[in-house]
Amino acid sequence: MHHRRIILIASLLACGLTFSGCSTFDPTEWFNTKKPLVGDRKAVFPEGVPGVPQGVPADLVQGYQPPVEPVPEPRPVPARPKPKPQPKQAAAPRAAPPPAQSEQVFPDPPPRR
Numbered sequence: 001m002h003h004r005r006i007i008l009i010a011s012l013l014a015c016g017l018t019f020s021g022c023s024t025f026d027p028t029e030w031f032n033t034k035k036p037l038v039g040d041r042k043a044v045f046p047e048g049v050p051g052v053p054q055g056v057p058a059d060l061v062q063g064y065q066p067p068v069e070p071v072p073e074p075r076p077v078p079a080r081p082k083p084k085p086q087p088k089q090a091a092a093p094r095a096a097p098p099p100a101q102s103e104q105v106f107p108d109p110p111p112r113r
Contacts, residue, residue, distance in 0.1 A: 048054050058064060 059066070
């Protein structure tokens with residue numbers, strides 16, 4: 001029993017020292033059978049991506065003062081001619097007031113057969 005424990009500890013230490021020499025411990029590298037592509041590698045945009053500024057944006061720098069935009073001068077509004085007055089129409093004659101509740105006239109009932 002005592003010998004098994006010593007052998008186990010010794011084998012774990014040996015494996016640990018062996019794997020510590022690896023740059024990365026990635027078991028998939030052991031089975032990687034792909035070959036790298038042939039040809040020269042060149043930067044696609046050696047001077048940087050067009051349209052994208054390099055470095056830290058100016059508005060993130062400490063002490064940044066936004067540029068002052070000039071205030072546009074108000075343009076004079078041309079005077080509009082006054083609209084012509086509409087001709088007034090005569091008022092429509094008033095309708096007769098509805099009959100009062102006591103003056104209501106009910107139609108005759110239909111004749112019986």
